[in-house]
Ligand code: MCA
């Protein structure tokens with residue numbers, strides 16, 4: 001193979017007329033049509049001057065062209081850097097500065113705000129609309145389609161995905177072709193994907209879940225996807241009778257359960273529902289099974305590693321566990337302080353090793369060394385245990401992280417923004433149980449001396465700098481943060497105090 005990942009997900013199907021995407025307007029795109037589109041984009045990338053190893057950053061609405069651009073980057077050996085559409089220009093500025101992309105692609109309406117940011121990073125800016133219009137599409141229409149596939153090997157970088165950290169500064173996880181391909185092969189195998197499958201795709205495609213777990217697995221086997229622009233209960237209910245599988249975050253499942261129209265008949269054509277990116281509550285698992293007869297298959301992964309464990313396709317899908325290590329992944333539990341391996345059944349740090357584990361953080365060798373051990377094990381920051389029969393359960397997180405609706409929010413990043421605001425002395429950002437998002441971001445603020453900050457004004461100001469999903473759903477002003485004898489803020493005390501804040505949350 002000349003380009004293992006591209007050949008596996010598209011190259012091998014490039015002449016097939018079978019449907020790849022079912023679109024919301026009733027149209028379809030076949031594998032052959034996608035391959036032709038990808039060749040045009042690859043031609044345009046070459047004409048723009050992007051070469052193997054260069055970076056392309058993309059912040060656009062989900063569309064067939066966004067998928068085509070991902071595939072064109074794979075084909076050209078260009079490193080693909082997808083960015084959450086919620087990120088603000090300030091957040092994007094950091095990623096561009098860090099990754100040094102040659103080309104940035106954004107929605108036309110974001111171009112004015114992003115042009116200075118792209119200029120500051122010496123990157124060219126082109127646009128792409130969900131409809132297929134935009135300056136990149138124009139360049140692609142005029143380009144000579146690429147007629148060669150850029151040779152790559154498994155160790156070549158395919159994508160950067162940025163993931164925040166406890167210090168509040170994002171790190172670019174470098175994922176190789178081999179990382180992504182090995183994981184797609186494992187998942188397609190254990191989840192029994194075939195060319196007959198129709199995957200209901202309602203996830204965003206700027207994260208590992210929607211792009212790698214969903215698209216790579218489906219395309220590897222030559223299956224089709226019902227391509228929804230985003231998750232909506234109505235659209236999912238309409239599509240389910242035509243689909244065989246769906247991958248979702250827990251919020252998808254709780255929202256479906258809230259819909260009275262969702263029943264056993266609706267899910268009757270489905271063979272598989274998977275869940276991940278955040279803990280699936282055992283009650284949700286049980287309620288879903290009662291309503292539909294399907295046991296949601298929960299799996300566990302991370303940006304840096306792709307998927308690590310999965311409940312079995314055949315066998316016991318155990319609620320509250322994330323299942324068994326993938327066939328090519330090793331999982332061990334270690335003492336979080338010493339790193340020593342713990343005895344079976346004990347609770348400690350989950351560490352993973354395998355061909356799925358990333359190459360490190362772009363330009364941050366010291367961060368890489370902190371999390372990736374010399375023996376190849378990655379320290380996940382998740383705390384867990386393994387049962388006698390091999391099922392992994394996640395019991396907590398050592399990293400100070402909030403997962404809201406499947407999106408990660410690092411409190412430090414939000415605290416830094418709040419602390420810089422007028423009238424704020426200090427802040428502590430916590431995750432509080434939320435029925436819809438699993439956890440919701442809440443900020444507890446102490447006023448600066450003599451100030452009386454208005455919580456709504458603080459929220460509004462932070463909203464200009466932070467992606468909306470990171471924005472505290474509520475800001476609470478109190479007199480003093482609880483601290484232990486060492487002076488450390490006791491976030492557990494705050495979490496307990498505000499645990500019922502969203503009891504009535506929709
Ligand atoms: C939207 N909002 C949120 C979230 N999403 N607030 C907190 N948490 C969220 N996740 C806010 C918006 O900013 C807006 O606020 C309001 O909710 C409505 O926005 P809307 O876009 O209509 O929201 P939605 O369509 O209801 O979206 C909720 C969602 C979405 C469907 C759960 O967040 C989603 O698709 N999540 C999936 C995330 C995902 O793919 N994660 C994978 C990463 P305002 O009104 O204030 O503006 S993790 C991963 O890849 C690893 C490897 C893994 O294991 O999978």
Ligand code: AMP
Nearest residue numbers: 276277278279299300301302303394408
């Ligand atoms: P990210 O790197 O942004 O994809 O987030 C990865 C983190 O999401 C993991 O380290 C876990 O804390 C969490 N996560 C992913 N899947 C699950 C799951 N099934 N159950 C609990 N936590 C999960």
